[in-house]
Amino acid sequence: MENNFVDYVKIMCRSGAGGAGSVHFHRDRFTSKGGPDGGDGGRGGHIIVRGNKQMWTLLHLKYRKHVIAEPGDAGSSALKSGSDGKDVILDVPIGTIAKDFESGQVLFEITKDREEKIIAPGGMGGKGNNHFKTSVLQSPRFAQPGIAGKEEWKILELKLLADVGLVGFPNAGKSTLLSVVSAAKPEIADYPFTTLVPNLGVVGYRDNRSFVMADIPGIIEGAHLGKGLGHRFLRHIERIPYCCL
Secondary structure (H helix, E strand, O other), X not given: OOOOOXXXXXXXXXXXXXXXXXXXXXXXXXEOXXXXXXXXXXXXXXXEEEEOOOOOOOHHHOOOOEEEOOOOOOOOOOOOOOOOOOOEEEEEOOOEEEEEOOOOOEEEEEOOOOOEEEEEOOOOOOOOHHHHOOOOOOOOOOOXXXXXXXXXXXXXXXXXXXXXXXXXXXXXXHHHHHHHHOOOOOOOOOXXXXXXXXXXXEEEEOXXXXXXXXXXXXXXXXXXXXXXXXXXXXXXXXXXXXXXX
């Protein structure tokens, strides 16, 4: 469990570039010098983060350092627009926060199942030459290029969503309590910091109802200064409505 629980990943997101607009003029067997009919380029692919209630960790993204979306296709004749680039969807546990790596700014939070947020938008496609015809310029021989996609480092950080959290000093019996009231099997030993990652268990009670209990790693005085396991796991407490000391 400890090796499989990942609550922080840093990934390079490169969204797709927009396709170029087309420079084309209408031609057929009856028309030798038709007007501009160049189509628009397609939008570049977005990189999207989506909530998945079946997930509890970011392990599946730990070794995926680069996420690259497809570019949009160029426009073509007869006002045909290019196809949009395929979006890339990253499924994450509910409670995941997305941040910009450079500034540390929080971009959004995923709090619902199937909720989707764009973490790196694809570039817009360029307009074809049909858009630039005027009464003065009837045969524009230019079109817009597509807008480049974004290439940025992002951070995905998981804050556990649980109903009850067990918070206390190391080796105080939190893991033992969780193992007794739920089916969870956390590692239990008689030395401090046996629990290095949060453990979750579902506790059943009357009328076939249940709630999720989280066993938080031991916290000591000065954790916010980096002592013990430091402040890394303090964030897991922020989203839990009830904490038992």
